Amino acid sequence: MARQKKIKLTIDDREIQVAPGTTIMAAAETLGIHIPRLCFHPELSLQGSCRVCIVEVEGMDFFMAACSVEVWPDMRVQTHSEEIRRARRDIVELLLDNHPRECQLCERDGRCELQNLAYAFGVRERLFEGERKRFPVEDNGLSVVRDSEKCVLCGRCVRVCAEVQGVANLSQHGRGFTTAVHPAHGRDMDDSVCIQCGQCINACPTAAFLEQPHTEAVWQALADPEIHVVAQTAPSIRAAIGEGFDLDPGTACTGRMVTALRRLGFDAVFDTDLGADLTIMEEATEFTERLKGKGPLPMLTSCSPGWINFLEKFYPQLIPHASTCRSPMTMLSVLGKTYYAEKLDLDPEKIFMVAVMPCVAKKYEIARPEHRMDSGAPYTDAVLTTRELVWMIKCHGIDFISLDHGEFDPPLGVATGAGDIFGTTGGVMEATLRTAAEWLTGETADKLEFTEVRAVEGRREVELQIGGRTLRVGVANGLVNARLLLEQAISGDRKFDAIEVMACPGGCIGGGGQPYPGSRFRILDPELLALRAGALYAEDRVREFRRSHQNPALQAIYRQFLGKPGGRKAKKLLHTEYQAKLPRGIQ
Numbered sequence: 001m002a003r004q005k006k007i008k009l010t011i012d013d014r015e016i017q018v019a020p021g022t023t024i025m026a027a028a029e030t031l032g033i034h035i036p037r038l039c040f041h042p043e044l045s046l047q048g049s050c051r052v053c054i055v056e057v058e059g060m061d062f063f064m065a066a067c068s069v070e071v072w073p074d075m076r077v078q079t080h081s082e083e084i085r086r087a088r089r090d091i092v093e094l095l096l097d098n099h100p101r102e103c104q105l106c107e108r109d110g111r112c113e114l115q116n117l118a119y120a121f122g123v124r125e126r127l128f129e130g131e132r133k134r135f136p137v138e139d140n141g142l143s144v145v146r147d148s149e150k151c152v153l154c155g156r157c158v159r160v161c162a163e164v165q166g167v168a169n170l171s172q173h174g175r176g177f178t179t180a181v182h183p184a185h186g187r188d189m190d191d192s193v194c195i196q197c198g199q200c201i202n203a204c205p206t207a208a209f210l211e212q213p214h215t216e217a218v219w220q221a222l223a224d225p226e227i228h229v230v231a232q233t234a235p236s237i238r239a240a241i242g243e244g245f246d247l248d249p250g251t252a253c254t255g256r257m258v259t260a261l262r263r264l265g266f267d268a269v270f271d272t273d274l275g276a277d278l279t280i281m282e283e284a285t286e287f288t289e290r291l292k293g294k295g296p297l298p299m300l301t302s303c304s305p306g307w308i309n310f311l312e313k314f315y316p317q318l319i320p321h322a323s324t325c326r327s328p329m330t331m332l333s334v335l336g337k338t339y340y341a342e343k344l345d346l347d348p349e350k351i352f353m354v355a356v357m358p359c360v361a362k363k364y365e366i367a368r369p370e371h372r373m374d375s376g377a378p379y380t381d382a383v384l385t386t387r388e389l390v391w392m393i394k395c396h397g398i399d400f401i402s403l404d405h406g407e408f409d410p411p412l413g414v415a416t417g418a419g420d421i422f423g424t425t426g427g428v429m430e431a432t433l434r435t436a437a438e439w440l441t442g443e444t445a446d447k448l449e450f451t452e453v454r455a456v457e458g459r460r461e462v463e464l465q466i467g468g469r470t471l472r473v474g475v476a477n478g479l480v481n482a483r484l485l486l487e488q489a490i491s492g493d494r495k496f497d498a499i500e501v502m503a504c505p506g507g508c509i510g511g512g513g514q515p516y517p518g519s520r521f522r523i524l525d526p527e528l529l530a531l532r533a534g535a536l537y538a539e540d541r542v543r544e545f546r547r548s549h550q551n552p553a554l555q556a557i558y559r560q561f562l563g564k565p566g567g568r569k570a571k572k573l574l575h576t577e578y579q580a581k582l583p584r585g586i587q
Contacts, residue, residue, distance in 0.1 A: 009075040024055055024066035028079055035079050036088065036117060038095075038205055039154035040067040043524040044163055047155045051091055052117065055079045063087060089121040097128040099206075100149050106207050111516040113205035114152060133177045141189040143196040143212055143363040148180040151208035157181060157200035164505060164524065166480040167310070169194045181208070190364075193313050193582075195479070197306035197503045198360025198512020202523040211360045211513055214382040215392055221352040221381070222265040228346055231261045232270040232332050232412070233356040236423030236508040237386050239535035240358065243515040244390030245400045250531030252539055255405020260393045261356075262406060270336065270412040272355070273419030275328030276431065278335075279303060280418055280548035281558075282325045282574050283428075284435040285566035287498060291440070291469075296321050298474070298489055298496035301428050303327045305365040306503030306512075308578060310479050315486055316580030324575040328422060329355045329362060330371050333379035334573050335412060339561045343411065348373065352381045356389050358423070358511030361503065370576045385513025414553035417540030424533035425477035425507035426454040429500040433464070433471075434547045441467035448546060456506055456530055459484060461494065477502040477510070509533055 006017040011028050018027045023046075025035050039050040046068045054063035058076035063084070066077075078084065096118060103109050135148035153172065158181060162168040169183050169192050183192030201209040221229045242251040261269045283301070290299050302308060302323040311322060326334070333355065337348040355362060365371060366380040373379060384392070393400055407413070418434055421427035430450040437445040445466075452462045453473060459481040464471045474489075474496050476482040482501045488494035504510045506529030514532075521528040545551055562570045 007071050007073050007075075009071050009073070009077065011077045012079055018071060020070075022071050024057075024064070024069050024071055024075075024077055025053060027071050028066065028077070033079055035066045036120065037067055038113060038117065038152065039156060041156055041159070041203070041522060041524070043522075044156060044159040044203075047159070050095075050152070050154055052088055054084060054087060054091075056081055056084055085121070089123060092117050092121050093123055093127055095152050096123065097126055097130065098132045099152070106150075107210050108207040108516070112207065131177070133179075135180060138182075138188055139212070141212060142367050143360045144189045144194065144198060144201065145210045145212055146182065146189060147208050147210070148182070150206045151181055151204075152206055153179060153181070154205060155181075156203040156205065157209060160199045160203040160524075164478045164480060165195070165197060165199055165310075165503070166483050167193060167195055167314075170200065195306045195309035195313065195503065196361035196364040197309075197479075199504065199523075201360060201512050202514070202516070211385050211388070212363055213388065214363065214384055215388050217382050218354055218384060218392070221354070226350060227352045228267050228350055229265070229352045229354065230268045230270060230336055230340075231266040231354045231356060232272045232275070232329065232336070233257060233261070234272045234329065234358055234423060234508060235276065235420050235427075235536055235539075236358045236511065236514070236532065237356050237389070238539070239423060239509060239532040240386055240514045241390060242400075243518065244387065244393075246518070247401070248531075249517075249521065249528050250535045252535040253400075254539065255407070256400055256403040258406035258408055259403040260389075260398050260400055263398050263403075264392060264396055266354070268340075268409045268412075269406075270332060271408040271415045271419070272328050272332055273415030273422070274412050274551070274553065275330075275332030275335075276303075276419035276422040277416055277548035277551045277554050278331045278557075278574065279325050279328045279422075279428075280431050280435050281554065281565045282331075282570060283323050284432050284439060284548075286323055286325065287432060287436055288439050289566070291497065297498075299323055299498045301498075301500045302578075303422070303428060304361075304501060304503045304508075305359065306361040307479065307482065307501045309361065309364070309581075310482070310503065312578055312581040318486065318490070319578050319580065322578060324571075324577060326371070326574055326576050327362075327365065328419075329357060330365070330379055331574050332412060335557065337373065337379055338573065339557060340412060342561075349375065349377060353379065354382045354384060355380050356384045356386070358386055358508045358514045359383075359504070360385060360512035362513075370578075386511075386515055387513055390515060411553055411557070414551060415543075416548055416551045417543035417546035418548045419551075420536050420539040420543065423508040423536050424454070425456060425502050426460070426475045426500065427507065427536070428502075429453045429473055429475050429498065431548060432498070433466070433473075435549045437466045438547070438549070440469065453500070454533075456526060456533055458505070461485070461496075471497050473497060474499040476500070477507050478505045479503055505529065506533065509536070
């Protein structure tokens with residue numbers, strides 16, 4: 001095939017040659033020219049609705065959207081003329097006129113893209129006074145809060161929900177001032193097919209979507225001397241929390257995070273990595289049993305609550321294939337209110353378990369009835385996102401950067417490198433293989449790292465040779481990718497023994513509750529996700545133990561309390577079951 005001839009054009013009086021199909025915006029960026037944008041996102045389809053990226057093109061009597069218009073031969077473009085500057089400023093002023101005046105009270109203050117554009121264009125007053133849209137805040141959801149008054153109708157939430165997650169729960173409804181983004185038929189988020197992943201929160205440039213806050217409940221528990229308050233932190237938190245304090249992405253902050261939690265007043269700080277190790281012990285046991293014919297294949301992982309919600313709503317026929325293991329968070333909370341409570345002679349009802357998670361869907365998970373004690377109280381009492389913990393640390397006046405490096409508390413703070421890598425896509429599969437490979441062969445495996453299943457790019461299908469057996473595994477992150485693997489499995493086009501699914505892009509490192517990226521990155525940015533994943537792999541490499549079954553604290557827990565992996569007590573405490581779910585009124 002003949003190579004396509006490059007297109008020559010001029011941008012801001014500088015000549016450039018680019019490939020056919022290149023947009024004006026992309027061409028300008030090769031020259032180091034930044035064209036402002038709002039609705040555009042490089043990982044989503046083009047919409048061209050906000051018009052903030054308008055440019056002048058010679059011969060055209062109207063401005064053109066740089067994000068969606070492809071270049072043509074001998075095109076001459078001006079990106080920053082005085083007329084364009086005024087037009088862009090007017091567009092931003094009109095958006096602000098239809099926006100609430102509460103920047104200083106807003107969760108996105110300082111991280112709001114509309115606010116940043118207003119500053120960049122020198123908008124210092126509102127020139128277009130008049131009626132604006134009015135909507136009530138939908139804050140009755142377990143995970144997601146929706147404030148349509150702050151919506152700028154950029155469509156990024158709609159596109160990420162459909163194109164990355166394959167849920168298509170959101171769309172624009174109404175006309176004029178009544179236009180709003182919400183689920184079909186005006187349903188609340190919890191009464192829709194929403195899987196609670198929170199990617200709409202990350203995609204939103206303002207604060208039209210936010211997580212349901214749990215900070216006040218945590219403050220109250222910390223202030224109550226009668227309550228024993230325990231924190232547990234997911235592996236991906238240590239890889240991202242530093243971004244909330246302007247540290248470079250990929251900076252591991254495990255020790256400082258632990259110290260900060262103690263300064264906040266937590267009585268104990270545990271590592272969800274131990275819950276991940278526990279999950280591997282149970283999941284690897286379950287997997288090896290299924291390979292012997294004691295259960296359907298492929299086995300599907302179950303540690304991502306957004307994925308489980310998706311499974312129950314979109315693929316209920318595959319529920320028997322899901323591992324019965326609870327998530328690492330819930331497993332650790334169960335041990336906190338049973339094993340730990342017994343060791344310290346504490347009343348479980350007086351233990352307040354706080355999970356720091358990258359995942360907005362965890363807020364939904366803790367309210368599920370199958371994750372409650374016999375008394376009806378939840379095993380996990382509150383979930384803080386990474387963003388919420390960052391705010392609490394700042395609110396408490398803690399200088400995070402200068403903190404000493406603390407250590408997690410025993411007995412639920414000792415973990416292996418296999419637990420660390422749970423936070424990135426492919427990590428659950430790799431951690432399972434590290435243990436299952438030894439159990440299947442009865443020997444210490446020479447191979448430790450299964451890099452074949454590390455799938456930051458979104459989807460991977462791999463065949464592995466272990467003990468003379470061929471294992472066929474799939475790994476997916478982002479539920480559009482999961483659909484592709486699941487449809488292959490259902491149709492029989494591809495045989496799998498195990499499939500790992502993470503709801504969010506990149507896995508937990510790209511969760512809906514992670515810090516908003518700084519100016520260098522955008523959400524879904526593969527480079528940002530790779531940096532966060534790199535921090536977890538670095539933590540794994542320096543661990544004394546890197547296979548879950550080698551964890552001495554876990555061995556003691558089984559010996560003293562749980563019995564054997566997959567045994568009766570372990571089944572009762574660490575496993576659960578799922579069922580098909582549809583929004584109310586659709587069943």
